[in-house]
Amino acid sequence: MTEPLKIxxxxxxxxxAGVLKLLAKNGELVAQRAGRRLTVTAVSARDxxxxxxxxxxxxxxxxxxxxxxxxxxxxxxxELVGGSDGIAxxxxxxxxxxxxxxxxxxxxxxxxxxxxxxRAAEAKDVSLGYEAAVAGGIPVIKAVREGLAGNRIQRIYGxxxxxxxxxxxxxxxxxxxxxxxxxxxxxxxxxxADPSFDVDGIDAAHKLAVLAALAFGTEVNFKGVHIxxxxxxxxxxxxxxxxxxxxxxxxxxxxMTEHGLEQRVHPCMVPLETPIADVEDVFNAVVAEGDFVGxxxxxxxxxxxxxxxxAVLSDLVxxxxxxRAPTFGVPVDSLARPPVSPMEKRRGSYxxxxxxxxxxxxxxxxxxxxxxxxxxxxxxxxxxxxxxxxVPVVLTTHDTEEAAMNRALKKIGASSHVRETxxxxxIEAL
Amino acid sequence: MTEPLKIxxxxxxxxxAGVLKLLAKNGELVAQRAGRRLTVTAVSARDxxxxxxxxxxxxxxxxxxxxxxxxxxxxxxxELVGGSDGIAxxxxxxxxxxxxxxxxxxxxxxxxxxxxxxRAAEAKDVSLGYEAAVAGGIPVIKAVREGLAGNRIQRIYGxxxxxxxxxxxxxxxxxxxxxxxxxxxxxxxxxxADPSFDVDGIDAAHKLAVLAALAFGTEVNFKGVHIxxxxxxxxxxxxxxxxxxxxxxxxxxxxMTEHGLEQRVHPCMVPLETPIADVEDVFNAVVAEGDFVGxxxxxxxxxxxxxxxxAVLSDLVxxxxxxRAPTFGVPVDSLARPPVSPMEKRRGSYxxxxxxxxxxxxxxxxxxxxxxxxxxxxxxxxxxxxxxxxVPVVLTTHDTEEAAMNRALKKIGASSHVRETxxxxxIEAL
Numbered sequence: 001m002t003e004p005l006k007i008x009x010x011x012x013x014x015x016x017a018g019v020l021k022l023l024a025k026n027g028e029l030v031a032q033r034a035g036r037r038l039t040v041t042a043v044s045a046r047d048x049x050x051x052x053x054x055x056x057x058x059x060x061x062x063x064x065x066x067x068x069x070x071x072x073x074x075x076x077x078x079e080l081v082g083g084s085d086g087i088a089x090x091x092x093x094x095x096x097x098x099x100x101x102x103x104x105x106x107x108x109x110x111x112x113x114x115x116x117x118x119r120a121a122e123a124k125d126v127s128l129g130y131e132a133a134v135a136g137g138i139p140v141i142k143a144v145r146e147g148l149a150g151n152r153i154q155r156i157y158g159x160x161x162x163x164x165x166x167x168x169x170x171x172x173x174x175x176x177x178x179x180x181x182x183x184x185x186x187x188x189x190x191x192x193a194d195p196s197f198d199v200d201g202i203d204a205a206h207k208l209a210v211l212a213a214l215a216f217g218t219e220v221n222f223k224g225v226h227i228x229x230x231x232x233x234x235x236x237x238x239x240x241x242x243x244x245x246x247x248x249x250x251x252x253x254x255x256m257t258e259h260g261l262e263q264r265v266h267p268c269m270v271p272l273e274t275p276i277a278d279v280e281d282v283f284n285a286v287v288a289e290g291d292f293v294g295x296x297x298x299x300x301x302x303x304x305x306x307x308x309x310x311a312v313l314s315d316l317v318x319x320x321x322x323x324r325a326p327t328f329g330v331p332v333d334s335l336a337r338p339p340v341s342p343m344e345k346r347r348g349s350y351x352x353x354x355x356x357x358x359x360x361x362x363x364x365x366x367x368x369x370x371x372x373x374x375x376x377x378x379x380x381x382x383x384x385x386x387x388x389x390x391v392p393v394v395l396t397t398h399d400t401e402e403a404a405m406n407r408a409l410k411k412i413g414a415s416s417h418v419r420e421t422x423x424x425x426x427i428e429a430l
Numbered sequence: 431m432t433e434p435l436k437i438x439x440x441x442x443x444x445x446x447a448g449v450l451k452l453l454a455k456n457g458e459l460v461a462q463r464a465g466r467r468l469t470v471t472a473v474s475a476r477d478x479x480x481x482x483x484x485x486x487x488x489x490x491x492x493x494x495x496x497x498x499x500x501x502x503x504x505x506x507x508x509e510l511v512g513g514s515d516g517i518a519x520x521x522x523x524x525x526x527x528x529x530x531x532x533x534x535x536x537x538x539x540x541x542x543x544x545x546x547x548x549r550a551a552e553a554k555d556v557s558l559g560y561e562a563a564v565a566g567g568i569p570v571i572k573a574v575r576e577g578l579a580g581n582r583i584q585r586i587y588g589x590x591x592x593x594x595x596x597x598x599x600x601x602x603x604x605x606x607x608x609x610x611x612x613x614x615x616x617x618x619x620x621x622x623a624d625p626s627f628d629v630d631g632i633d634a635a636h637k638l639a640v641l642a643a644l645a646f647g648t649e650v651n652f653k654g655v656h657i658x659x660x661x662x663x664x665x666x667x668x669x670x671x672x673x674x675x676x677x678x679x680x681x682x683x684x685x686m687t688e689h690g691l692e693q694r695v696h697p698c699m700v701p702l703e704t705p706i707a708d709v710e711d712v713f714n715a716v717v718a719e720g721d722f723v724g725x726x727x728x729x730x731x732x733x734x735x736x737x738x739x740x741a742v743l744s745d746l747v748x749x750x751x752x753x754r755a756p757t758f759g760v761p762v763d764s765l766a767r768p769p770v771s772p773m774e775k776r777r778g779s780y781x782x783x784x785x786x787x788x789x790x791x792x793x794x795x796x797x798x799x800x801x802x803x804x805x806x807x808x809x810x811x812x813x814x815x816x817x818x819x820x821v822p823v824v825l826t827t828h829d830t831e832e833a834a835m836n837r838a839l840k841k842i843g844a845s846s847h848v849r850e851t852x853x854x855x856x857i858e859a860l
Contacts, residue, residue, distance in 0.1 A: 022580050022722050032647065032760040033579045131577070137723035139577025146753070147561070147569025149463045150452050150743025217462065275729060278708055292452050293567035293740040297729035299705060310723040313580025323576070323753040330462040 004037035005320040008072040010065035010091045011080030012045035015105060015132070017052040018305030019078065019312050024054065030313065034320035038313075042072035069094035076101040076319055078312060084108035096120045096128070103315040105132035105308055111206035114213060114220035115335065118327035128327045129315030134207045135160060135284045137307025138300040139314055144214055144288055145329050151290025153215040157253040157428075158286035159279050160207040160265075162302040163191045163198035164230050164250040168267075169280045172238045172247070178231060190282060200229035201250065201265040208252030212263050213328045215288065216256055217336055220328070221263070224340035225252075228266035237353060237425060240381065240394045241269050244351070247277040251428060260339035262346065268428040269351050275299070276430065287430070344403035349378065349427040352395045354412065355420040358386050362417045363393065373408040375400045390419045396427065434467035435750040438502040440495035440521045441510030442475035445535060445562070447482040448735030449508065449742050454484065460743065464750035468743075472502035499524035506531040506749055508742060514538035526550045526558070533745040535562035535738055541636035544643060544650035545765065548757035558757045559745030564637045565590060565714045567737025568730040569744055574644055574718055575759050581720025583645040587683040587858075588716035589709050590637040590695075592732040593621045593628035594660050594680040598697075599710045602668045602677070608661060620712060630659035631680065631695040638682030642693050643758045645718065646686055647766055650758070651693070654770035655682075658696035667783060667855060670811065670824045671699050674781070677707040681858060690769035692776065698858040699781050705729070706860065717860070774833035779808065779857040782825045784842065785850040788816050792847045793823065803838040805830045820849045826857065 009016050023030065023038055031037045044062040062068035069077045069091045077095035079102060081088040088109050095102045102121065104110070110117070110130055121128040131141045135158065144156070159165050163185060170181045182199065185191035197203050209222040230250050241248050246269035255262045270277050275297045279285040284302025289295050301307040318324075328335060356362050363380075370377060381394040397405070409422050439446050453460065453468060461467045473486055474495040492498035499507045499521045507525035509532060511518040518539050525532045532551065534540070540547070540560055551558040561571045565588065574586070589595050593615060600611045612629065615621035627633050639652040660680050671678050676699035685692045700707050705727045709715040714732025719725050731737040748754075758765060786792050793810075800807060811824040827835070839852050 018722070026580060026582055026721070029582060029647075030580060032764050033575075033756075035756075137720075138726055139573050142577045143569050143573060143728075145463075146748060147572045147744050148740065149747040150456060150460060150740045152456055152459060217459075273708075275705070275708060278703075278705060290567075290740060291456070292448070292736040292743075294731045294737060296568055297727070298573075299727035299729070301724045306722040307724060310578065310580045310720060313722075314577050317579040318576060321755065323755070325751065325753070326463075326465075334462050 002036045004039040005034065005076065005316065006039055006041045006074045007076050007078060007316065008042040008068050008074035009040060009078045009080060010044045010068060011082065012043055012052055013080065014305040015308045015312070016045065016080045017054050018309035020054040020056070022309045022313060030317065034317045036320055038316055038320060041074055042068055044068045066090045066094050069100070070098055074100060076103060076316065079104040079106060082106055082108070084112045089113060092117055093120065096124050096126055099124050099126060101127045101129070101319050103129040103312055105312065107133040107203070107206040107210055111209040111220060111222040114210060115332065119332045121327060122332050127319060127324050129318065130210065131314045132308045132311035134211055135286055135298070136300065136302040136304065137310045138284060138286065138298045138302070139311065140286045140298045141214065142314060143296070143298055144211070145325055148288055148290050148293055148296060151292050153288055153290055155253065155255040155289045156211055156215040156286065157251050159249055159276060159284050160204040160252045160302070161198055161250060162282035162284055163195070164204065165279065165284070166190050166282045167199065168230060168233065168248055168250065171233070171235055175235050177235060178233060199231060201227045204250060204252045205265045208254055208263055208265055211252070211286070212254035212261065213335070215254065216261060217328065217330045217334065218261060219335045219337050221261065221340065224261065224263055226264040226266070226343045230267055232423065233267050236392060237423065240351070240353065243381065244379065244396060245272050246270060246427065247272055248425065249276065253428065256338070257341045257345070259341035259345045262341035264343065267425050269425050270428050270430055274430045344401070344406065346402040347399055348429065349399050350397045350405050351425045351427055352397070352409070353423040354393045354418055355390050356393050357417045357419065358389055358391045359417065365415060365417065366412055369408050369411045373404040375404055375408050432466045434469040435464065435506065435746065436504045437468060437470045437506050437508060437746065438472040438498050438504035439470060439508045439510060440474045440498060441512065442473055442482055443510065444735040445738045446475070446510045447484050448739035450484040450486070452739045452743060460747065464747045466750050468746055468750060471504055472498055474498045496520045496524050499530070500528055504530060506533060506746065509534040509536060512536055512538070514542045519543060522547055523550065526554050526556055529554050529556060531557045531559070531749050533559040533742055535742065537563040537633070537636040537640055541639040541650060541652040544640060545762065549762045551757060552762050557749060557754050559748065560640065561744045562738045562741035564641055565716055565728070566730065566732040566734065567740045568714060568716065568728045568732070569741065570716045570728045571644065572744060573726070573728055574641070575755055578718055578720050578723055578726060581722050583718055583720055585683065585685040585719045586641055586645040586716065587681050589679055589706060589714050590634040590682045590732070591628055591680060592712035592714055593625070594634070595709065595714070596620050596712045597629065598660060598663065598678055598680065601663070601665055605665045607665060608663060629661060631657040634680060634682045635695045638684055638693055638695055641682070641716070642684035642691065643765070645684065646691060647758065647760045647764065648691060649765045649767050651691065651770065654691065654693055656694040656696070656773045660697055662853065663697050666822060667853060670781070670783065673811065674809065674826060675702050676700060676857065677702055678855065679706065683858065686768065687771045687775070689771035689775045692771035694773065697855050699855050700858055700860055704860040774831070774836065776832040777829055778859065779829050780827045780835050781855045781857055782827070782839070783853040784823045784848055785820050786823050787847045787849065788819050788821045789847065795845060795847065796842055799838050799841045803834040805834055805838050
């Protein structure tokens with residue numbers, strides 16, 4: 001065997017400790033697969049004394065992670081600090097400038113500075129590994145970058161945030177409201193005290209931007225992601241979804257269209273019979289549609305110490321074996337910069353829920369507006385009758401352009417018969 | 431860019447032609463990802479004149495594929511001839527001996543000669559790629575070998591034969607018998623004229639033996655696979671499965687147990703709520719259970735020109751980029767040779783269907799036999815009453831050892847009240 005691969009780890013939260021535990025447990029096996037030992041030589045974290053369930057006394061300690069990236073006796077720096085700027089960015093930049101490989105689980109950093117970091121890494125001929133940044137333990141970065149390398153990817157989409165998927169699953173199963181289920185998820189540790197990053201779709205959008213860059217060979221364009229979270233999804237909508245043969249998921253979807261790159265994160269109705277409809281609770285899944293492979297589905301745990309450590313190890317073993325790849329699949333100078341396909345150009349069908357006064361002529365008014373915008377109806381549901389009370393009316397449309405749908409919703413919402421802002425959920429043809 | 435990767439293809443059936451079509455369509459994109467062009471320089475097949483929908487006039491033609499492996503101007507030989515011996519084996523052996531990389535879609539060859547070929551490849555320092563041999567377009571070989579390299583795999587299982595999955599799906603949906611559905615599948619081209627290879631589980635067993643070697647770091651042991659096909663599955667059993675909350679799938683399952691390596695292919699009842707239960711028709715899926723990642727699920731098209739060409743390209747791009755890995759994850763001399771865990775040692779639960787005379791005391795006799803073998807019952811179904819007629823009685827058991835189950839079934843089958851050979855289907859806890 002050759003020299004060990006020397007590793008310095010910045011950040012010893014659950015994932016960093018998980019990497020140490022994995023190497024302690026499976027070190028021999030990993031060495032066989034890697035062709036040499038993987039040896040952690042240095043670590044850095046905020047609190048040296050915290051009990052992490054692993055012995056770090058033999059490792060060189062750095063109070064300053066960026067200093068470690070510069071000075072440690074290491075071939076690769078594993079960045080597990082998190083955050084799109086600050087220390088995490090400095091650690092990665094320093095390591096690359098120093099000619100060291102970088103492995104990171106940091107989707108926020110990559111979503112915002114991914115192209116620049118990839119360019120720097122390429123200039124220094126070092127690898128920038130980020131299997132752990134998207135979909136946790138599921139080796140989807142490797143699968144798309146290498147396993148599907150023969151394909152032009154037509155669309156890639158997935159359930160990229162376990163917190164949202166957990167909340168939507170529990171809402172559906174219990175009929176409880178978003179806020180209630182969120183509070184429970186926080187107690188269980190599935191959601192942060194400040195849940196915005198997850199439930200407003202930002203975390204999923206970070207991951208989608210990275211995945212899209214890889215799938216389409218484009219510069220990372222986080223600003224080009226249309227983002228909606230799950231706060232407005234109501235148990236009533238989940239019930240109607242079921243009745244209509246759908247399940248509601250927060251999806252990240254990226255597609256190359258005639259108008260440019262479409263990237264969007266929002267609640268979707270997906271047909272019950274698609275594989276992704278059954279991905280429940282904290283699980284993640286990614287579906288890549290290739291022109292030769294067809295649909296390839298990857299599913300597993302999207303977060304947690306074990307799965308994320310597993311993903312970090314995948315990148316480490318690649319480095320140990322000398323397996324390299326351009327960060328986003330092709331050289332940085334080949335990355336395209338397509339225009340952002342505007343959401344108004346999205347074509348697809350829609351679920352619409354209106355709270356209307358139950359009175360003759362209301363439906364005629366609504367359907368006239370839709371007709372005027374050339375939106376054709378697929379189905380309409382109205383249960384029971386309560387004259388002069390407010391009742392829900394649910395409509396689904398055939399394929400239409402989002403601009404037309406928006407105009408129609410604005411007109412419908414302005415009607416005196418419509419008592420709440422109309423709710424629309426996009427139906428995704430999968 | 432460096433020199434092109436030069437490729438010679440042995441076998442121009444649908445898959446070989448598919449590789450040529452893929453390179454014709456996506457050649458530019460693939461070159462960016464591979465860092466150099468992939469150029470087919472030579473081909474060999476039985477009939478030079480056959481119309482394959484691709485122009486091969488510029489390629490050097492060999493009537494003799496083994497001669498091509500020896501003489502062609504190529505860095506890698508792609509073997510798409512098929513069959514565990516004969517030309518396919520000679521092509522691979524010749525190419526390796528000549529110091530050329532080999533890529534093959536040939537699971538039969540690998541199942542029987544995999545260890546020897548891996549040893550030869552390692553001695554000559556060439557790669558032996560076989561992404562296309564297991565689960566078609568799903569990049570599961572790469573995922574297990576590299577993506578899950580940090581994990582000790584505890585169990586790996588999957589739906590590895592699309593023909594069987596199609597037949598079982600259609601039987602369930604239509605209620606028709608195996609023979610009827612098989613005849614239809616043959617008309618549709620989903621099953622061969624001689625279907626034995628597929629429906630008797632041999633093809634799935636080939637793939638399982640290869641997958642198990644990779645997952646557990648063992649020599650390939652096809653002879654150690656217990657194999658049962660789907661001919662005995664009846665529509666009645668599929669109905670009962672549904673009633674009990676299961677779906678019947680032909681699974682390949684490999685597990686390292688205290689008794690050695692357990693490898694088995696047979697119809698299984700899988701819980702309806704597991705991801706694999708929803709993998710229908712010709713689709714394949716593989717689930718790997720790792721000690722850190724948890725369950726990772728990979729699903730997609732398991733056969734066909736496009737998916738298989740996609741898998742061949744994955745191996746080709748790896749070679750072009752210089753990405754190498756030991757054939758079965760670790761060096762050949764490190765491959766273990768565990769004993770075969772005998773089927774009698776399998777622990778699990780069972781579905782049993784008996785055709786019995788509807789007469790007082792019959793059930794008491796049956797349950798007494800089970801009690802004597804310490805097999806405990808979980809559920810019993812008997813619908814309606816038809817005194818003195820033959821009626822089905824369905825039982826499910828708690829976990830028991832297969833040896834005890836077999837003894838009980840033998841005694842039960844010998845009873846004069848039992849009119850047909852008892853049918854047992856293993857229930858797999860997933």
